[in-house]
Amino acid sequence: MSFIVxxxxxxxxxxxxxxxxxxxxLFLFYQDSNSQTTQSYSIIRVGDVKVTAExxxxxxxxxxxxxxxxxxxxxxxxxxxxxxxxVIKNGGSIKGQSLDKIPSxxxxxxxxxxxxxxxxxxxxxxxxxxSVFDPEAITDINYILKKKNELILLSNxxxxxxxxxxxxxxxxxxxxxxxxxxxxxxxxxxLLISIxxxxxxxxxxxxxxxxxxxxxxxxxxxxxxxLDVESVGKEHEELIPIPRENSNALRQLEPLWESMQIRIxxxxxxxxxxxxxxxxxxEMNAQKxxxxxxxxxxxxxxxxxxxxxxxxxxxxxxIILVIDIAVFFLVLFVIRKSLSxxxxxxxxxxxxxxxxxxxxxxxxxxxxxxxxxxxxxMMSNTIKVKEEEAKKTDIAKDEFLAMITHELxxxxxxxxxxxDILLSEHLGKLNDKxxxxxxxxxxxxxxxxxxxxxxxxxxxxxxxxxxxxxxxxNIKQTIDKAIELLKPEAEQKNxxxxxxxxxxxxxxxxxxxxxxxxxxxKNSLVAVQSNTGKIEIIMENLPTEIKISIKDNGVGIAxxxxxxxxxxxxxxxxxxxxxxxxxxxGLAICKGIIxxxxxxxxxxxxxxxxxxxxxxxxxxxxHPINSx
Numbered sequence: 023m024s025f026i027v028x029x030x031x032x033x034x035x036x037x038x039x040x041x042x043x044x045x046x047x048l049f050l051f052y053q054d055s056n057s058q059t060t061q062s063y064s065i066i067r068v069g070d071v072k073v074t075a076e077x078x079x080x081x082x083x084x085x086x087x088x089x090x091x092x093x094x095x096x097x098x099x100x101x102x103x104x105x106x107x108x109v110i111k112n113g114g115s116i117k118g119q120s121l122d123k124i125p126s127x128x129x130x131x132x133x134x135x136x137x138x139x140x141x142x143x144x145x146x147x148x149x150x151x152x153s154v155f156d157p158e159a160i161t162d163i164n165y166i167l168k169k170k171n172e173l174i175l176l177s178n179x180x181x182x183x184x185x186x187x188x189x190x191x192x193x194x195x196x197x198x199x200x201x202x203x204x205x206x207x208x209x210x211x212x213l214l215i216s217i218x219x220x221x222x223x224x225x226x227x228x229x230x231x232x233x234x235x236x237x238x239x240x241x242x243x244x245x246x247x248x249l250d251v252e253s254v255g256k257e258h259e260e261l262i263p264i265p266r267e268n269s270n271a272l273r274q275l276e277p278l279w280e281s282m283q284i285r286i287x288x289x290x291x292x293x294x295x296x297x298x299x300x301x302x303x304x305e306m307n308a309q310k311x312x313x314x315x316x317x318x319x320x321x322x323x324x325x326x327x328x329x330x331x332x333x334x335x336x337x338x339x340x341i342i343l344v345i346d347i348a349v350f351f352l353v354l355f356v357i358r359k360s361l362s363x364x365x366x367x368x369x370x371x372x373x374x375x376x377x378x379x380x381x382x383x384x385x386x387x388x389x390x391x392x393x394x395x396x397x398x399x400m401m402s403n404t405i406k407v408k409e410e411e412a413k414k415t416d417i418a419k420d421e422f423l424a425m426i427t428h429e430l431x432x433x434x435x436x437x438x439x440x441x442d443i444l445l446s447e448h449l450g451k452l453n454d455k456x457x458x459x460x461x462x463x464x465x466x467x468x469x470x471x472x473x474x475x476x477x478x479x480x481x482x483x484x485x486x487x488x489x490x491x492x493x494x495x496n497i498k499q500t501i502d503k504a505i506e507l508l509k510p511e512a513e514q515k516n517x518x519x520x521x522x523x524x525x526x527x528x529x530x531x532x533x534x535x536x537x538x539x540x541x542x543x544k545n546s547l548v549a550v551q552s553n554t555g556k557i558e559i560i561m562e563n564l565p566t567e568i569k570i571s572i573k574d575n576g577v578g579i580a581x582x583x584x585x586x587x588x589x590x591x592x593x594x595x596x597x598x599x600x601x602x603x604x605x606x607x608g609l610a611i612c613k614g615i616i617x618x619x620x621x622x623x624x625x626x627x628x629x630x631x632x633x634x635x636x637x638x639x640x641x642x643x644x645h646p647i648n649s650x
Contacts, residue, residue: 060122065324067106067116071135072317074103075142075310082150082306086299096150100143107136125327131320138313145306152302162285163213169282170209176278177202179271187268193261197237201275204234212286229254231283238279241272437467490531490618497568497639498523500532501559504539508547515552519543521559528568528639530619538612542572542635545608549576549633564638567621571636579627587625588613612637 081096109116111132113123124132181198184191211227233254239246246258264272441464443449445457452460501523512519539559546557555575562569579587588609616623616637627633 060120061324061328063116063119064110064121064124065321065328067121068110068135068317068321068324071103071106071139072314074099074106075313078103078142078146079306079310082146083303085150086152086302093150096146100146103139103143107139111136125324127327128320128323131316131323135313135316135320138309138316142306142309142313145302145309149299149302149306152299166209166212166282166285169278170205173275173278173282174202174205176271176275177205180275183268183271184264187264190262191264193259194241194264197241201234201237204230204237208234208286227286231286234279235283238276241269242276437463441467490534490615492529492531492619494527494529495532497526497528497530497535497561497570500530500535501539501561501570503532504536504543505559507536507540508543511544511547512557515547515550515555517547517550517552517555517557519557519559521561523559523561524563526561526563526568528641530639531615534615535619538615538637539570539572541608541612545635546572546574546576546633549578550574551576564641567638567640569636569638571634573632573634575632578629578631578633579625580629581627588623 078096078099081092084092085096106116109121110124114121181202184195184198187194208227208230211223211230214223232249236246236249236251236256240259240261241264243261243263251257441460444460501521505519505521543557550557558573560571560573613623620640621638623637625633625635
């Protein structure tokens with residue numbers, strides 16, 4: 023553990039160096055920042071003058087437009103700027119912040135700013151007191167807006183009056199509809215140019231006015247020769263007179279249009295906004311730009327002075343920063359050099375966890391990390407040696423167990439043979455009690471032989487020595503053979519066995535697959551109740567494999583006990599008083615045989631609702647049989 027303590031101590035020392043350097047830097051930065059804080063506040067407040075001046079311009083325009091509620095805010099901001107200008111000259115505080123007075127070398131720049139401010143304040147107050155709108159233009163636009171609805175109503179009435187005229191007046195009807203549509207457009211365009219819209223809108227208004235005038239004249243049989251009809255896509259033409267009874271709206275429309283046309287012409291010549299206000303606003307904005315220039319000039323010169331004053335301090339700080347960076351990278355290099363082997367150790371430990379032993383880490387240092395690497399290499403090599411010894415021991419144990427199992431199986435054969443001879447009474451008559459006792463001997467020897475056979479098969483699977491003889495055989499024959507072997511036991515319990523299977527030739531070891539199917543059917547016979555039990559064997563022809571399932575309606579197996587079913591010696595009921603015997607090797611052997619055939623085996627079961635065990639064969643060597 024001493025090398026770990028040394029490593030931790032070294033790390034603490036390096037971190038302490040970094041912390042000390044950081045504290046020195048913070049102290050120097052604080053000293054420099056404190057000396058410039060008051061001047062920084064002053065510069066910020068000079069910048070605030072620029073922001074507030076912009077707000078004053080907007081408020082002056084708002085008050086001139088009639089928003090008297092902005093008057094109080096405008097006066098407040100003017101007083102605020104005057105206070106800032108005064109504090110910058112003489113020093114003081116604003117909003118709890120202390121401000122230095124302006125350096126004497128900048129007084130000429132300050133005087134220019136103060137003069138620009140006074141001029142701008144005067145221009146803003148003049149714009150504030152100048153009306154935004156031209157009274158005469160307001161009167162004209164109000165008149166047009168008032169009469170527009172009347173003009174629309176008369177145009178629509180004219181369209182309605184013309185509806186009763188005959189086909190000879192179709193041209194009159196079309197002109198009337200065009201006039202009705204034109205009225206709304208003229209009103210909108212008049213409003214747009216009154217507020218200073220671009221020339222394009224004004225040109226469109228002239229065209230629409232000309233079209234309206236041409237239409238009115240044509241309907242009244244007035245000559246249009248002096249009008250430029252071609253410019254709007256029209257032509258000179260004479261229309262037949264309109265009956266007096268159908269021209270009432272037309273007679274009222276003509277004088278109303280004349281009066282509105284005069285007002286529209288006035289608005290085309292002068293905008294809704296007052297020319298005096300435009301002049302005042304432009305002067306205010308021009309002075310505002312001069313004020314901005316003076317503010318920028320003062321800020322630039324003031325920043326230059328601060329930069330010159332702090333140049334020496336900045337040089338010292340820069341030198342210290344360079345030293346700090348060098349110290350940081352030095353500490354980082356030392357730490358990385360000390361800790362880099364730990365990453366290799368961590369990766370190596372992960373591989374040891376996955377079962378890879380004997381790996382060595384290359385590290386030439388003799389420090390505490392080197393001691394750790396040496397210890398790890400010794401540990402890894404020791405584990406590898408022990409692992410190899412354990413494997414040899416396991417192999418020897420398995421071979422010994424396989425040999426003992428085989429030897430135990432040999433004496434059971436004559437026991438079974440002589441039991442059959444005695445029961446056949448070739449050596450003399452037996453009474454019922456003798457037959458019962460000899461039957462027990464035979465049954466026990468058969469059970470013991472079954473357990474030994476399972477144990478022998480399990481060991482052969484473990485050692486990879488289980489022999490299989492695969493042939494292309496009809497899988498249906500294999501299933502039939504397995505069922506025939508267990509039919510007497512099923513009939514004894516009155517258990518129904520149903521199955522459906524197709525004729526398919528599959529490359530497999532028939533005896534081993536019969537062993538799998540009989541083992542699974544035996545488990546189902548144990549699980550189901552006599553007289554009510556049902557076992558179903560299903561074969562499915564899937565795209566790439568053949569699937570065989572043994573399904574029963576027995577007691578089932580709980581979900582938490584299904585994970586271990588295919589392991590050696592596992593039994594669902596592991597108590598000494600269990601009703602059903604067995605070695606716990608049957609399903610493990612089934613799994614080994616199926617995997618030897620490149621297939622898979624699985625179980626689905628719900629407690630008290632039965633179980634289904636399924637296994638598959640790949641169809642690489644399938645041969646379908648034609649039923650001739």
